[in-house]
Amino acid sequence: MEDCEKIIVVWDLHPPWRNTAPCLKEDREKIFAAMEEAGVDPEKVALVCIHEELxxxxxxxxxxxxxxxxxxxxxxxxxxxxxxxxxxxxxxxxxxxxxxxxxxxxxxxxxxxxxxxxxxxxxxxxxxxSRLRRSPSFVRFEEKVCSAGD
Structure with a gap:
């Protein structure tokens, strides 16, 4: 992952297998902890949560x-x-x-x-x-992808 300029993590807040109440803060913390454990620079990580499902x-x-x-x-x-x-x-x-x-x-x-x-x-x-842009989570994803080289 050293060659990656940016890593965009996209996840469902409400995946079908989730047994607990969803919490963005907890999910973010777990994702960043996993990235840190993998030796990924947190500055390279961008998060996009889809509030239902992909x-x-x-x-x-x-x-x-x-x-x-x-x-x-x-x-x-x-x-x-x-x-x-x-x-x-x-x-x-x-x-x-x-x-x-x-x-x-x-x-x-x-x-x-x-x-x-x-x-x-x-x-x-x-x-x-154009129609996907009605989804705030897609807009966030698009922004993160477009700024990947920044």
């Missing part, structure tokens, strides 16, 4: 979701993706669950959203970041 960024762009579903459902039409998701994606509770419900409704039957299988292809369909 999938909040995916639900921000209904165009990408519509295209992802359309590719799997063709020639049948795609139903409406809730526009409320894109208005404030960081406020969508349990976005992974919402995506599973959407997949079951649109693609059918037992089709669930599987993060390691579906997140990448959905993200690849995002044409620009």
């Amino acid at each position: 999938e909040a960024w995916l639900v921000a762009d209904d165009r990408a979701l519509t295209e992802f579903i359309r590719q799997r459902k063709h020639p049948h039409p795609v139903g409406r993706i809730p526009k409320t998701w894109r208005k404030n994606p960081d406020q969508v509770g349990k976005p992974k669950t919402k995506l599973t419900q959407l997949f079951q409704k649109e693609i059918g039957g037992r089709r669930r959203y599987i993060d390691y299988q579906d997140a990448g292809p959905i993200a690849a369909l995002i044409q620009d970041t």
